[in-house]
Amino acid sequence: MPAPISEERLSRDREALLDAAEALFYERGIQAVGMDAVRAAAGMPLKRIYGLFATKEALVVAVLQRRDRRWRASLAEYVEQREDPRERVLSIFDWLERWFAEPGFRGCAWINAYGELGSASPAVLAEVRSHKQAFHDQIARWVEAASDAPAQPVCLIAEGAIVTASITGDVKAARAARAATEALIG
Structure with missing residues (x-):
């Protein structure tokens, strides 16, 4: 044995x-x-x-959970190096631009998983929703500390930049998103 x-x-x-x-x-x-x-x-x-x-589904969920912890921790580490709350919000887009430029960038793993399995896998859908809520909560904390502007538009701008960079391959989507956010938060 x-x-x-x-x-x-x-x-x-x-x-x-x-x-x-x-x-x-x-x-x-x-x-x-x-x-x-x-x-x-x-x-x-x-x-x-x-x-x-x-199951493969359990493996997919575990992959997404681990990636979420690493991905959001990396974002937080980068953003929280800035002392000024406004610069923290804007640096989200600097971090995104660096991510978009990485070799093998294929967009958001959670959006991709949702596109493939979201309607067929309640477990994957739950994990995608959990990640998106945590990401939006993370952004909202930074926005609320920096401005009276609502956080939801900044979240949508970030999500839009991710999807745009994934589809077009243009890392400059992050710069346009940064400029839009700068105008929004004043």
Whole structure:
């Protein structure tokens, strides 16, 4: 009988699996990637994968949850380096521009997941909604500290910049969004 797998090993395997799945799903799309491709990229047997995540849907949700934590933490770290509340709001768009310029940028992972699975997967839809609410709440805190302007338009401007940059490949969408936000918050 094989020895049980340690918690440390399970944790490493889980992270390796999430890394592989995230890269594949983001690059190719969730539905275009079969579990055999995930297995090959992660370098682990399907039995171990399904031991970690009982379904592909559960794996997708875990990928989105982990990406949310990293993505929003990176944004917060960048924005909160600024002391001036107004500059914090405007720096959201500087951060977005840097993200748009990254090699392999394919837009918002949550919008992409929603486009593929949102109506068919309540679990994915819930995760997409959770991310969007958290992102909007994050922006709203910065806007409220900087201005009497409503936060919702800034959220919509940010979302629009993300979609525009994804579709056009033009990182300057972030600059236009920054200018619109600057006019809005005064």
